[in-house]
Amino acid sequence: MMQLFIPLNFLGFVYREIRGALANIERMFDIMANVPQVEDQDTASPLSPSIGAIKFNNVSFQYDQRSILKQVSFDVPAGKKIAVVGDSGAGKSTIIKLLFRFYDVKSGAITIDGVDIRDLTQLALRKSIAIVPQDTVLFNDSIYENIRYGRPDATEEDIKQATQLAHLSDFIESLPDKGNTKVGERGLKLSGGEKQRVAIARAVLKGAPILVFDEATSSLDSRSEQAILNALRDAAKGHTSLVVAHRLSTIIDADQIVVLSKGCIVEHGTHSSLLAQQGLYSRLWHIQHEQNNLQAD
Numbered sequence: 001m002m003q004l005f006i007p008l009n010f011l012g013f014v015y016r017e018i019r020g021a022l023a024n025i026e027r028m029f030d031i032m033a034n035v036p037q038v039e040d041q042d043t044a045s046p047l048s049p050s051i052g053a054i055k056f057n058n059v060s061f062q063y064d065q066r067s068i069l070k071q072v073s074f075d076v077p078a079g080k081k082i083a084v085v086g087d088s089g090a091g092k093s094t095i096i097k098l099l100f101r102f103y104d105v106k107s108g109a110i111t112i113d114g115v116d117i118r119d120l121t122q123l124a125l126r127k128s129i130a131i132v133p134q135d136t137v138l139f140n141d142s143i144y145e146n147i148r149y150g151r152p153d154a155t156e157e158d159i160k161q162a163t164q165l166a167h168l169s170d171f172i173e174s175l176p177d178k179g180n181t182k183v184g185e186r187g188l189k190l191s192g193g194e195k196q197r198v199a200i201a202r203a204v205l206k207g208a209p210i211l212v213f214d215e216a217t218s219s220l221d222s223r224s225e226q227a228i229l230n231a232l233r234d235a236a237k238g239h240t241s242l243v244v245a246h247r248l249s250t251i252i253d254a255d256q257i258v259v260l261s262k263g264c265i266v267e268h269g270t271h272s273s274l275l276a277q278q279g280l281y282s283r284l285w286h287i288q289h290e291q292n293n294l295q296a297d
C-alpha cells in the first residue's frame with residue numbers, strides 16, 4: 001500500500017505544479033490579449049526618458065466611435081505626484097493606457113521629457129514607467145521571486161530594499177520561510193493589501209523614473225489602506241507619480257489633483273483648494289466621507 005501511496009502522492013504534486021503553471025500561462029495570455037495596437041516608427045528612439053516629466057497636451061481619444069477623452073491637458077513635473085479622480089467610466093484608466101501607449105491618441109500629444117511618446121520605441125517608453133496595476137499578476141512562486149519580476153537581475157539586497165520601501169518587511173519577517181514563502185496560485189495566500197504592496201515593491205525595483213498606481217476598486221480595511229498609503233508615499237520618493245484614485249483619502253497629499261467627468265477635466269488643484277471650490281471633487285469627498293462614517297458605525 002505504501003509503495004502505491006508514494007507514487008500517487010508524487011503524481012498529486014506533479015498535478016498541482018502543472019495546474020499552477022497553467023494558471024500562470026493563462027494569466028500570461030490575459031496579458032497578451034492586451035497586446036498593444038501600435039507599432040514603432042522606423043525612426044523611433046531607443047533611448048528611455050530618464051527624468052520623467054509628463055505632459056498631456058490636448059489629448060482626445062475614442063474607442064471605436066465613442067469619445068472617451070476630450071482635449072485633456074495636464075502636466076506632471078519631474079518628481080511630483082499627480083492624481084486623477086472622477087466617476088466610474090470617466091476615463092481615468094484610459095489615461096494610463098495612453099501613457100503606456102497601448103493605444104495612440106486620436107489628437108493632441110503625450111510627451112515625456114519633451115519627447116512625443118510616438119517618437120520612442122515601445123520598449124524605451126515602457127522601461128521608463130513602472131506600473132502598479134489594479135489587479136496584480138502574482139505567480140505561484142516565493143514573495144522574493146515575485147518581486148524580482150520587476151528587474152530580473154536584481155540582487156537579494158535590492159529586493160530587500162524594495163520590500164522596505166513597500167512596507168512589507170515586517171510582514172515577510174512574520175512568515176515561516178520569510179521571503180522564500182510561496183504566495184500560492186495567483187497570490188491566494190496573500191490579502192488584497194499585501195498583494196498590492198508586493199506590486200509596489202516590484203514597481204520600485206524596476207527603477208523607472210515614472211511610477212503609475214492604478215488603485216484597486218475593491219475596498220480594504222483601514223489598516224491595510226494605511227499600509228498601502230505609507231508604501232506609496234515612500235515608493236513615490238524620487239519618482240514622478242501618477243495615481244488613479246478611487247478612494248480620495250489616498251491622494252490628499254498629491255501636488256495636483258485632476259478631476260475628470262465624462263472624459264473632460266472639470267477641475268484641478270490641491271485637495272484643499274478643490275474642497276474650497278465646492279464642485280465635483282468636494283461632492284465626491286463628502287459622499288465618501290459619509291460612506292466611511294456609515295461603515296464605521
Ligand code: ATP
Pocket residue numbers: 063064068086087088089090091092093094095
Ligand atoms: P473606473 O473608475 O470604473 O475604473 P475609469 O474612469 O477608469 O473607470 P476607463 O476604464 O478609462 O474608466 O473607461 C472609460 C470608458 O471607456 C468606459 O465607458 C469604458 O466602458 C470604455 N472602455 C474602456 N475600455 C474599452 C475598450 N477596450 N473598448 C471599448 N470601450 C472601452
